[in-house]
Amino acid sequence: MAAPLMAVTPMINAATFNTEDMASHDHWQSMTLSLGNEEHYRAVETHSYSDATLSLNASPGVCDLPWLEMRVTLEQQQGESRAVKLVPARLRIDEQPIIDTMAEFITERGDDGFYAHFYLSDLATLMADMRQGEQLFLGFDQQEREPWYMTFSLQGADAAIARMLVKCEGDEAQQ
Secondary structure, three states: OHHHHHHHHHHHHHOOOEEEEEEEEOOEEEEEEEEOOEEEEEEEEOOOOOOEEEEEEEOOOOOOOOEEEEEEEOOOOOOOOEEEEEEEEEEEEOOOOOEEEEEEEEEOOOOOEEEEEEEOOOHHHHHHHHHHOOEEEEEEEEOOEEEEEEEEEOOOHHHHHHHHHHHHHHHHHHO
């Protein structure tokens, strides 16, 4: 299941997509990303950090298989597209049980950020919890160093995720 998602994901990051039909939902936004005839749908949180975003993304034809990613802005444009490393990660919504998973850190040539793509076996449950929760906590293992933690607001996630899914499914129905 992760392979088809990862096959779609890098194409979105590597190209500069047009942002259309943007709507604000408290700390979240929903939007359509397009490039030519290609469209994707995103629910994104840009409120918690000035240099990081958390997003759920969906593509027509696989709307039932959205993917979760985090982007962190770096100081310079990256010279190559590559998978930097795979690290153990933890996710938790509010007081829900911790979800142990893996995150792949990826850079894209010409992009000033790095992306963390999460390998999740039960994204549907995580999304349901996100739509009802207040905060999403992330932790990344860094071998000998202290873990790296981040916290994202979920205020508005319900409306943003709902709109992303409705737009994606509407696009699928038109095909």
